[in-house]
Amino acid sequence: MSDLILHHYPTSPFAEKIRLVLGYKQLAWKSVIIPMMMPKPDVVSLTGGYRRTPILQIGADIYCDSALICDVLEPIQPLPTLYPDAHKGLARIVAQWGDSLTFGPIMAFNFQPKGAAEVMGNNAAEWVTAFVQDRQAMRGGAPRMSSSDATATYKSYLRRLSDMLSDQPFLLGDQPCVADFSAAHPIWFTQHRTPSVASVLDATPLVKAWLDRMMAFGHGQFTEISSGDALVIAHQSTPTPLGDEPFQDDHGIPLGSEVVVAADTFGTEPTTGQLVAATRTRLTLRRSEERAGTVHVHFPRIGFTLKKAST
Template sequence: MRQTAAQGHDMSDDQALILHHYKESPYAEKVRAFLGYKQLTWRSVITQRIAPKPDLVALTGGYRKVPVLQVGADVFCDTRLILAELARRAPQPSSQALPGHWSEVVGHWVDVNLFGRVVEFTFGQNVDHLPDAFLADRAALRGAPLDREALKKAVPLAEQNLKAQLAWIEIGLSGLHPFINGEHPGPGDFTLYSTLWFARVGRFDFTRFPAIGAWMERLRDFGHGTPTEMSA
């Protein structure tokens, strides 16, 4: 009988889950939270936040973003693919999107709309603490300069937009179900959670949104599974 890699069970070395990531990445937090929900054992490789990333790009064939999941000779470079692969390997507890709920719709909305507002807010809030090299790296990625003063000035509007958009999520989470997906979290829960986790990095005040705060605590309580540090 074949065992799955769930509930904290270790895997053979050739099938070990190796996550290349860094602590501050919201995309990486999405995967870490999912690993926690699935109660998985995994190996943690911390990468640099900015280029050059010789070990990572050698592994991926030139892809430099995080997170990257490595399983044996297979490499997964997109959070949707990573979550799908983890769910395939550890089907329980279920993370399948349920019909009649808003998990997939919310996930898409976060990706195309909310995430940009959160990045504007968090970058603007923390810009005085960001090294010049980090801003130059992100400017190169987006193909446009990043000006510290412009980032600061964008914070009030970004915060206003963020509050307006969170108002309808607050209403939805004030209902009968503990998660956006219903009785158990789905992909949209983790997409929204990691984005709002990044807003907390920017010190966004969630006191006006108690249902969102409680929902975030439910997801936070799953932890990050059982990671073991390793070098690249």
């Protein structure tokens, strides 16, 4: 199998989720640091438009969205598992809650003035303006939740997590699962990226202790390569042959059609390509681009929309 290449940047919460999964599974990987905001020409060369962080590259296969990346890493290193048999469905449901419902309010809390000042650091005013505009574009112009509403919501979520940890070290038992990694990453941002507002965690010491246990998994073994090197690897590789999982047609769009896939919320930049697989869990587009060559770009079903490309 080709190397695991993670395209990410250090302060990305969803990238931290995957870095911790790689550490938990003790996988070796290559690190490509990408820009925090657009333009991201090398990322777009690989994905065709999708710009959220992180993405996982394995040769000429490009995997978008952290939920799908977890599914891809599981068979590569089955143990320790992210999906224990006793809680397989529940683990995915709680993970989706962590990645979607909790993420927005927690990040709105983190980006109150004191926290935002820590994130922005000593960057020039032009950079700060560009960053704010970039995130507004990712939200489709929707306003961020107010700090006061975000604070109340965050405290409620922390109490719920604390209740889940009252008699066990991880959310669903004695071992972590995908739910833990999905719930941890925005709280990691509070603790490690905006420490001036991290006192919100003091009322739930069980959550703080759990977060310490999650951080102890580390990031595994990795070496750094450039985005240019990653593009060369993609160009010199061939997409992995598609499996024999049945075609699931929920849209009336046959395989081989030119289609558009986009996230349904937040970062909805579209990717256009030839639909070569549509299984019960994922969509795969074949794309050809001068710098990346021919690649397969994979998306999860949940959280993404599929439609036929305009002719």
